[in-house]
Amino acid sequence: MAASAAEHILMVCWALNDPENEDQMRELGEAIEGQREIPGVLTIESGPRTKQVDWEGPDDAFDYAMVLTFDNFDSVRAYPPHPIHQKLVATILRLGSDIRGFWIDR
Template sequence: MIRHLGVFQFKPEVTEDEIKHCFAELCAMVGQIPGLLKVEHGPHKSDEGLDDGFTHAFCMTFDSFESRDAYLPHPVHQERVELISPKLERLVVLDFEVTSENSKEL
């Protein structure tokens, strides 16, 4: 399983409704892009002071690196890139593989 993590810093003029629409569009990709199993997201919620100005985060779960690789140029994803990118100051994305060695559940 592959986790595709991202953090967004939206531009100050972007409204809450626009942000909600962006994340609804990301979630709508589940079922449209093969191997994309789940999308989770939310606004930053911590007083720790380590957010570096990022306002929101998302986590996508893919069944394999191959599915993640196919997602990147997929037309449905590219539509979301065109929708969301102009609303962002900054974006960071990291991917990692979830294995039995680096995962534990209660």
């Protein structure tokens, strides 16, 4: 199934204890990239909050975000308990806090 055919999207953001720590950012990036190994994950986009936004409105309470697309609803349901995902959650909670997720269905 092509990425453009994705019907389910997860957006997640979180705060980091030390967003300037390069070793921690590398560890976080590796944990995020590991999500590609989970069956049903089609695409992943992630990165730190941009510092270039200079207008009111964007929430600055979060330092990092990730957007994933999934091929079907069975993959969506299987994602949260998957061990690779649980490793990412543990990494985020060790390096930060306040994980917020939001699901979108097309």
